[in-house]
Amino acid sequence: MFNLFKKKKEEVKKTSFLPLKVREVVRETPDTVSIYFEQPEPAMDYKPGQFLTLVMDFEGKEDRRSYSLCTSPFVDPFPGISVKRVTGGLFSNFLNEKVFPGKTINVLPPMGNFTVDFHSKNQRHYIMVAGGSGITPIMGILKSVLVNEPNSIVTLIYCSRNENQIIFKNQLEMLAKANPERLKVKHNLSQPSDSWKGFKGRLNKDSFRSLVSLAEYEQRYEEIYFLCGPDGIMNTAKEVLMEQGVDEARIHEESFYSAAAEQAKLEAKAGVTKGLLTRDVKIILEGEEHMITVDPSKTILEAGLEQGLNMPYSCQSGLCTACRGRVLQGQVKMDEDAGLSKNEIDEGFILCCSSRAASDDIQITIE
Ligand SMILES: Cc1cc2nc3c(=O)[nH]c(=O)nc-3n(C[C@H](O)[C@H](O)[C@H](O)COP(=O)(O)OP(=O)(O)OC[C@H]3O[C@@H](n4cnc5c(N)ncnc54)[C@H](O)[C@@H]3O)c2cc1C
Ligand code: FES
Known part of the structure; x- marks a missing residue:
């Protein structure tokens, strides 16, 4: 079963990442660079305010971070991101120090709702x-x-x-x-x-x-x-x-950072599990059913990825909604729900990257 999942994951990985070639790196401030990419073929379609998810390998382990596009598709010929260093940060320091024109970086297609539609008649x-x-x-x-x-x-x-x-x-x-x-x-x-x-x-x-x-x-x-x-x-x-x-x-x-999600991760690592137990969770991913085991130190996304499921995700902090799912049965506990509207929460939507299993018989569908 694990191999089957793994194979599926690799197949999707090959097709869904977009390789972007760095065109120019501009130092904006002592701790921020802008990285502009060549336009891929066909040109990348995005809305102003959306973000890219960069997918990189560090010491053989794939990791992802989100970066907002600082460019406008209506004005700028080349899409770009700007990255500010975070003390001790993995991606932000690498991107500030080790990226040069010609380097290729894999990204996921642009996502995000921090945007608006424009019209010439608007006042x-x-x-x-x-x-x-x-x-x-x-x-x-x-x-x-x-x-x-x-x-x-x-x-x-x-x-x-x-x-x-x-x-x-x-x-x-x-x-x-x-x-x-x-x-x-x-x-x-x-x-x-x-x-x-x-x-x-x-x-x-x-x-x-x-x-x-x-x-x-x-x-x-x-x-x-x-x-x-x-x-x-x-x-x-x-x-x-x-x-x-x-x-x-x-x-x-x-928001770019969730202190609540970070605190919950630290607590889970330290074994502070707030009464949660190890549970089996059914994930319906693109119509296929999978059973995973989620222990209290793991979010549903972490457990799913570890057990070979190709679940969608980006920020892993409850902010971007890339990992959104809907609870059909059972209960989860969310460390951070800032990415969801009140209506979405009322309708049973959750963010798998910051949800922990809080009851038996949980079923979650991810479309
Ligand atoms: C939708 C979205 C869009 C984003 N757009 C941008 C962008 O345009 N430009 C940009 O520079 N960043 C952006 N970010 C933040 C970015 O994704 C990374 O979180 C950030 O670069 C830190 O990653 P890192 O790998 O360097 O640090 P990590 O290795 O993930 O973290 C290292 C340490 O720093 C702490 N930390 C991480 N981020 C912060 C923070 N912001 N404040 C305080 N402590 C922190 C962590 O808790 C950890 O202890 C965005 C995030 C989201 C969710
Ligand atoms: S991966 Fe961004 S909200 Fe879960």
Whole structure:
């Protein structure tokens, strides 16, 4: 049985990865690079704000990480990602140090819902809040708005540590100069140099309120919000917007990191299992039924992959929804459900990468 699964996994692996050849590597800041790829044949179809999943082998073990496309399919001839180093991080350090033009990197096709449809008739005010590397998907969306919606305007509030850490600083300056009536960029630096004249300090509710109040609200614009950055910035922004009565449906969010998922992984590794038991779980994958055994230290995705199932996944942190399944029977416990809407959760959808078996007779279907 195991070999059969393994064979199937390899077959899918061969066909579903897209090899992208690196065209150019641009150092944006001391700890961030942008990597642009040659267009594959046929050209890669993506929406601004979506992400690629990079699939790489480290010491013989395949691993994956998600990176948002910082480019716009309407503006940029070549798709690109920007990667900020994380201390001790496997992918982010490799991509910052060891990638060069000509290298081929396997990716999964673009995914993600942090995007929007554009129309030349739209009269929208896009209010975008980015922190650190959270600027990447926002950059692709911002460029797409400017080129596709002549009657829409954009206010970008971008939080960085200091002047040297501002990713796309020059590009943003040029875009703001070229679109003075339509794009306002407000940088907020938490640890600027003494000569910095702009907004400063760690973003809190008061500073966010004053930054947002500078946005030019006008009745004729339909407001739409995009938030991407560390939890602190996203939570602050969301709380203020909710207090101001902004309809949640107008707020689009993308997180790159889940502290809750990370904590749960650490606890599981340390044997803190919170009353969970080893259970058998039936997975219906593309119509085929498979039984797997899930012990309390494993998520359903980890157990399935280890037992040879070719289950879909990307971020492994409950954020991207690539591993989405639906519980038909039984109960799971989710460490992180940020990627799912309340409706999806009510309908029984789960994220296998952060779900643990919490009852007998669990059945999950993955389409
Ligand atoms: C949908 C999506 C889009 C993303 N887009 C981008 C992007 O455009 N640019 C980008 O640079 N990254 C992006 N990320 C984050 C990226 O996928 C990786 O998580 C990040 O590069 C760290 O991977 P790593 O292998 O270097 O670190 P790992 O080896 O996975 O982690 C090393 C250590 O750092 C901790 N850690 C990992 N990430 C963070 C973090 N953000 N903050 C604090 N601690 C952390 C881990 O818990 C671990 O202890 C995105 C993530 C998602 C889910
Ligand atoms: S793999 Fe991204 S949410 Fe599970």
